[in-house]
Structures are given as structure tokens and as C-alpha cells.
Amino acid sequence: MRKTIVSAAIAVAALTAGAVAIAAETVTASESEQKPPHRHWHFEGPFGTYDRAAAQRGYQVYAEVCSACHSLQLLAYRNLMELDLTENQVKSLIKDIQVPDLGDDGQPIERPARLSDSFRKPFANPAIAAAANNGKAPPDLSVMIKAREDGPDYVHGILTGYVPFDKLTPEQIKEFNLTKDDNFNKYYPGHRIAMPPPLADDKVTYADGTKATLDQEASDVVEFLAWASEPKMEDRKRTGVRVILFLLAMAGLMYAVKRQVWADKH
Amino acid sequence: MASSHGTPPVFNNKVIAWIDHRLPIFSYMEKEYHHFPTPRNFNYFWNFGAIATVMLVLMIATGIVLATNYTPHTTMAFDSVERIMRDVPSGWLIRYLHMTGASFFFIAVYIHIFRGLYYGSYKSPRELLWILGVVILLLMMATAFMGYVLPWGQMSFWGATVITSLFTAIPVVGDSITTWLWGGFAIDNPTLNRFYALHYLLPFVIVGVVALHVVALHVHGSNNPLGIDVKGPQDTVPFHPYYTMKDGFGVMVFLIIYAGFAFFAPNYLGDPANYIQANPLATPTHIVPEWYFLPFYAILRAIPNKLGGVLAMFGSIAVLFVLPWLDTSRVRSASFRPIYKWFVFVLVADVFLLGVCGANPPEGWYVPLAQIGTLYYFFHFLILLPVLGKIERPLPLPPSIADAVLKKNAG
Numbered sequence: 001m002r003k004t005i006v007s008a009a010i011a012v013a014a015l016t017a018g019a020v021a022i023a024a025e026t027v028t029a030s031e032s033e034q035k036p037p038h039r040h041w042h043f044e045g046p047f048g049t050y051d052r053a054a055a056q057r058g059y060q061v062y063a064e065v066c067s068a069c070h071s072l073q074l075l076a077y078r079n080l081m082e083l084d085l086t087e088n089q090v091k092s093l094i095k096d097i098q099v100p101d102l103g104d105d106g107q108p109i110e111r112p113a114r115l116s117d118s119f120r121k122p123f124a125n126p127a128i129a130a131a132a133n134n135g136k137a138p139p140d141l142s143v144m145i146k147a148r149e150d151g152p153d154y155v156h157g158i159l160t161g162y163v164p165f166d167k168l169t170p171e172q173i174k175e176f177n178l179t180k181d182d183n184f185n186k187y188y189p190g191h192r193i194a195m196p197p198p199l200a201d202d203k204v205t206y207a208d209g210t211k212a213t214l215d216q217e218a219s220d221v222v223e224f225l226a227w228a229s230e231p232k233m234e235d236r237k238r239t240g241v242r243v244i245l246f247l248l249a250m251a252g253l254m255y256a257v258k259r260q261v262w263a264d265k266h
Numbered sequence: 267m268a269s270s271h272g273t274p275p276v277f278n279n280k281v282i283a284w285i286d287h288r289l290p291i292f293s294y295m296e297k298e299y300h301h302f303p304t305p306r307n308f309n310y311f312w313n314f315g316a317i318a319t320v321m322l323v324l325m326i327a328t329g330i331v332l333a334t335n336y337t338p339h340t341t342m343a344f345d346s347v348e349r350i351m352r353d354v355p356s357g358w359l360i361r362y363l364h365m366t367g368a369s370f371f372f373i374a375v376y377i378h379i380f381r382g383l384y385y386g387s388y389k390s391p392r393e394l395l396w397i398l399g400v401v402i403l404l405l406m407m408a409t410a411f412m413g414y415v416l417p418w419g420q421m422s423f424w425g426a427t428v429i430t431s432l433f434t435a436i437p438v439v440g441d442s443i444t445t446w447l448w449g450g451f452a453i454d455n456p457t458l459n460r461f462y463a464l465h466y467l468l469p470f471v472i473v474g475v476v477a478l479h480v481v482a483l484h485v486h487g488s489n490n491p492l493g494i495d496v497k498g499p500q501d502t503v504p505f506h507p508y509y510t511m512k513d514g515f516g517v518m519v520f521l522i523i524y525a526g527f528a529f530f531a532p533n534y535l536g537d538p539a540n541y542i543q544a545n546p547l548a549t550p551t552h553i554v555p556e557w558y559f560l561p562f563y564a565i566l567r568a569i570p571n572k573l574g575g576v577l578a579m580f581g582s583i584a585v586l587f588v589l590p591w592l593d594t595s596r597v598r599s600a601s602f603r604p605i606y607k608w609f610v611f612v613l614v615a616d617v618f619l620l621g622v623c624g625a626n627p628p629e630g631w632y633v634p635l636a637q638i639g640t641l642y643y644f645f646h647f648l649i650l651l652p653v654l655g656k657i658e659r660p661l662p663l664p665p666s667i668a669d670a671v672l673k674k675n676a677g
Binding site for chain 2: 146148231232235236240250251
């Protein structure tokens with residue numbers, strides 16, 4: 001009985017795998033898109049955590065570069081304290097940020113950001129954002145890392161995957177109908193991307209002395225955005241370890257009880 | 267199997283005795299969950315009824331908590347789910363348990379259904395028990411579909427668009443029915459509100475049908491891996507403690523795998539596009555439902571005609587309702603059916619194949635593969651099962667469960 005089930009399961013697996021392999025081959029051949037290479041991330045795996053230093057640098061990249069166009073509307077400034085920053089450190093980080101509000105007389109004003117404020121949006125509304133960016137509003141980045149297949153690798157790929165116009169082959173220019181004003185990105189679906197290359201070597205100057213290469217900046221901002229997408233991840237994994245240890249103990253106990261109960265029936 | 271163990275129980279606790287004299291819930295529990303005579307030869311496939319029950323309770327419990335923090339409005343639903351993930355204490359836990367729980371509820375129920383198929387649990391006298399099970403499956407599908415719409419992501423919106431648009435295929439009244447379902451001329455806030463109301467309602471309907479499923483089960487008792495009837499007390503053990511403890515162990519093992527996903531890969535079974543807020547103006551390149559609907563989605567797309575596809579998809583479930591009468595073999599367990607034993611696994615492979623086809627865009631080889639898969643699915647139920655029962659020569663059945671168990675242990 002057990003043998004037949006095993007051999008049947010193997011037959012099932014082989015049959016399905018064969019059919020799928022044939023089908024999969026036809027599809028990969030037709031796709032011109034390149035998958036961004038997999039990189040190792042500090043937050044990967046069952047015990048992975050966010051690299052606080054990298055995420056803090058990533059916030060600097062976001063604040064100095066990305067935030068000019070991309071909102072991060074699900075975050076509040078107080079959340080930055082979760083990146084091992086003290087209240088005063090966060091306050092000094094946001095001291096120059098002005099946020100819209102209503103004055104005592106009900107008229108719109110700008111005032112300095114407080115910890116309880118949501119991240120300032122670069123545009124007052126989506127229509128303005130679209131109008132200022134050739135008709136398409138730059139997407140919000142709050143859950144960007146979760147909203148793409150292999151999100152961390154994908155975002156890092158986009159940030160580092162630009163090919164300058166003079167490095168493109170004539171075939172590529174023809175195939176994608178590119179002019180000098182277009183941006184070509186290896187990893188963007190369709191390759192023509194509206195966003196100009198946002199990062200470059202030494203685009204920011206890190207306070208902790210880390211050398212600001214393009215790759216470093218991209219990695220740091222991904223670390224920051226990964227935290228922004230899933231701020232409770234470390235809590236989740238810690239709880240998960242405890243839950244699974246408890247369930248393992250409970251399963252062992254139940255198995256022992258079950259054996260004991262059934263002892264006279266076998 | 268109506269044999270109960272002797273006289274009604276006597277309760278020493280006066281309060282319990284007083285209540286039981288007026289409302290015999292304690293006698294009922296004693297009879298149906300303690301002394302209830304259960305075949306002694308279950309394998310671990312018989313755990314999945316209990317596992318599915320645990321998942322149903324878990325889904326309702328987490329769902330009620332989520333409902334207290336969720337806002338069913340097109341402009342706020344997406345952010346309210348993220349608020350649960352970020353600002354509600356342990357909100358991430360409740361939401362991920364619920365989200366992953368839906369997948370694991372389906373895993374448990376699909377294994378439970380496979381058990382029924384392999385051991386012929388749908389055969390006389392358990393036809394109604396099986397049919398109630400198929401009703402539960404349909405209700406689960408409706409509930410899961412509407413629940414997936416609530417976070418108002420891109421797949422929520424476009425999945426809802428695809429599925430509700432199926433009703434436009436109905437001749438003459440199709441468009442009117444779709445407008446009625448939507449509560450307007452497009453999927454919008456009224457649609458979200460009614461899906462929310464129904465998503466909250468249907469689980470309790472499921473609880474009701476599960477109760478009927480259990481009542482029907484307790485009339486003739488469970489089937490067993492040998493598929494033969496219980497002949498006497500030597501074939502059974504009391505449900506408690508024998509199966510309460512065995513189910514307890516099975517539930518724990520299942521929960522370990524479930525927790526593995528819920529805590530360490532909560533988004534693995536979902537589509538990343540559902541973390542993009544719904545946008546009626548931007549259609550995703552590939553609209554795919556959740557994994558547990560993929561085989562049915564493949565059947566829907568396999569037929570080049572819209573109405574035909576819809577009929578085939580609903581037909582793939584409808585055929586299960588009449589399964590007890592399509593299978594003409596009197597032998598329940600596949601262990602004694604040398605040919606059917608193989609074809610039940612071919613059916614499983616076929617469903618997996620359909621699932622893969624459903625997950626991929628309908629291009630290239632996936633189109634004929636899905637069509638072959640669909641054809642085979644209906645061939646299995648409508649032609650193979652009726653014919654196989656007539657031509658297959660089953661192996662000799664053991665004289666009794668006790669006989670088979672003791673012989674196996676001796677040898």
C-alpha cells in the first residue's frame with residue numbers, strides 16, 4: 001500500500017514536471033526581459049534582520065534623492081526610531097522638512113514636520129504629480145519591495161541597470177525606438193523607463209564615511225525600502241521561531257500520548 | 267453503526283446533571299465525540315477533517331478581529347490593511363495568519379477531498395455527506411474570492427473584474443445580472459461593500475453546512491482505508507481518546523507547516539501585484555487568481571467560447587455532485603481496485619497540470635495542454651468512472667477490519 005502510493009506519487013510528479021518543462025521552455029524563449037541577478041540581503045532567511053546602518057544610509061538616499069518625486073505615504077517620521085535612531089536624532093534629521101497644514105485661521109500653511117507627521121509628499125495630489133512627470137505619477141514606495149517579484153533584487157536592478165544611449169547597440173535603438181532623451185534600463189519591463197537614472201557614484205555624501213558608489217547607494221536604499229515595506233518583519237520572525245518551537249514540543253507530546261493510547265490496539 | 271455503548275452517561279457534577287436533564291448537550295458530546303464507535307484502521311489521511319475544522323475556526327477568529335480594523339471603502343481599504351500591518355498591535359500577525367490561513371484551509375480541504383476520492387468515501391450510504399462537502403467547497407470558493415477583493419489591490423480589482431464578468435456570458439440576462447452583482451455599471455464602492463458583507467456572512471453559512479456534514483457523518487460513521495463496513499465492536503475504537511489524540515497530533519504537524527509559511531514566507535503564496543493599490547485604468551499584464559483557483563481558471567480559459575468556458579468551469583465542480591452515481595464500482599477503497607488506483611493519481615496529475623496552465627499566460631504550449639487537461643478531467647468523471655466500474659475486477663476484500671488489522675500486525 002505504502003509502496004504504491006510512493007510510486008504513484010513519483011509517476012504523478014514526473015508526468016506533471018515533463019509537461020510543464022515543455023511548456024515553460026516555449027515561454028522563456030519568447031521573453032526578452034532580463035531578470036536582475038540575485039544579491040544577498042541582510043534581511044533574507046528565517047533569522048535575517050535589517051542592517052540598521054545600511055537602512056539609515058538608505059533613508060539619507062531616499063531623503064536627498066528619491067523623495068523629490070516619490071512619496072512614502074504609509075510611513076510617519078516617528079517610525080524612523082525603529083531604525084535604532086533616538087528621538088533627538090530623528091528630530092534633527094527632519095528639522096528642515098516643512099509639511100502642509102491648516103493655520104489657526106483655517107488658511108493653508110507650511111510648518112516644520114513633527115514626529116507624528118506622515119512623510120511629506122512631493123506633490124500635492126496625483127494629478128500634479130502626473131503633470132510634472134510627463135503624464136505618469138511616480139509610484140509611492142511604501143510597499144514597493146513587496147509589490148514586485150523578487151522586490152529587493154528588482155529595485156536594485158532598476159537603480160543600477162541603466163545603459164547610456166551611446167552604449168546601446170543600433171539594434172536596441174531600433175527595436176525600442178529610442179532617442180537621446182529616452183532612458184534604457186536592462187531590467188525594466190519593456191526597457192523604456194520614464195525615470196532618468198536617479199543615482200550615480202557620489203550622489204550623496206554618507207555621514208558615516210561609507211564610500212558612496214552607485215551599487216552602495218542602491219543597496220542601502222533597498223535596505224531602507226525593505227524595512228519600510230515590512231517594518232514588523234523582525235518581530236514576525238522572532239515570534240515565528242517561538243511559535244514553531246512550541247508547536248514542535250506540542251506535536252512531540254501529542255505523538256507520545258497517541259502512541260501510549262494506541263499501545264493496546266496494535 | 268447505531269450501537270451506542272450501554273446506558274446514557276450519569277453525571278456526578280450536579281450542575282451538569284441539571285443542565286443535561288433539560289438540554290442534553292453533555293450526553294450528546296459523550297455519545298458523538300467520546301464513545302462514538304470509529305473504525306480502528308484510519309491512516310493519517312483521516313486527520314484532515316479535524317484539520318479543516320481547526321482552520322475554519324481560525325479563519326473566523328482572525329477574520330472577526332480584522333473586520334474590527336478594516337475600512338470597506340475604495341479610497342481607504344488598501345491603506346487600512348497596511349494600517350493593520352503597521353499600527354494595530356499584532357495586526358501583522360492576525361492579517362498574515364488570515365491570509366496564509368486561506369491557502370492552508372484549501373490545502374487541508376483538497377487533501378480531504380483526495381482522501382474521499384481514493385477511498386471511495388462518497389459511495390452509498392454517504393452520498394449526501396459527500397454532496398454537503400461539495401457545497402462547503404463551493405461556499406469556501408465564494409468566500410475566498412470575495413475576501414481576496416477586500417485589500418483592494420490590483421489583483422483584487424482585476425480578479426473581481428474577470429470573475430464577475432463571467433456572468434455577462436449568460437444569454438439575454440447576463441448584463442443585467444452583472445450590473446446587479448456590481449451594484450452599478452462598474453466595480454466600485456458598492457461592489458466592495460457587498461463583498462465585505464458577504465465575506466463576513468458566508469463563513470457562518472459554512473459552519474452550518476459543516477454541522478450538517480458532521481450529522482450526516484455520524485449516521486453511518488466514517489469510511490476507512492479498507493472501504494468495508496464495520497461488522498461489530500471488534501472493528502472500532504471509541505472516538506475519544508483514540509482519535510482525539512491522533513487528530514491532535516495531526517493538527518500540530520499541519521500547524522507547524524502553516525506557521526512556517528505564515529511567519530517566514532507570508533507573501534510566498536500571494537501575488538506581488540496585490541500590494542499595488544487597485545487602479546481601474548491600469549490592467550496588469552497577467553491577471554491570475556490565487557493558487558487554489560488555478561485549475562478551474564485553466565478550465566475556464568481552455569474553451570475558446572466564453573459561455574462554454576464558464577459552463578466548463580462550473581461543470582468541473584458540478585460533476586462532483588453526481589460523482590456517487592458516476593462511479594459504478596461497488597468497491598469503495600482504491601486499494602482493492604487495481605486499475606482505478608492508478609487513474610486517481612492520473613487525475614491528481616491532471617489537476618496539477620491544469621494548475622500550472624492556469625498560472626501561465628494562455629500562449630504557446632499552455633493552450634493545448636490546458637485543453638487536454640480539461641478534456642481529461644471530464645473524461646475521468648464522465649466516461650472512465652462509469653466504464654471502469656463495469657470492467658475492472660476488484661481484489662478480494664478482507665472479511666473484516668479487525669481481521670485485516672490483526673493479520674497485518676502479525677505478518
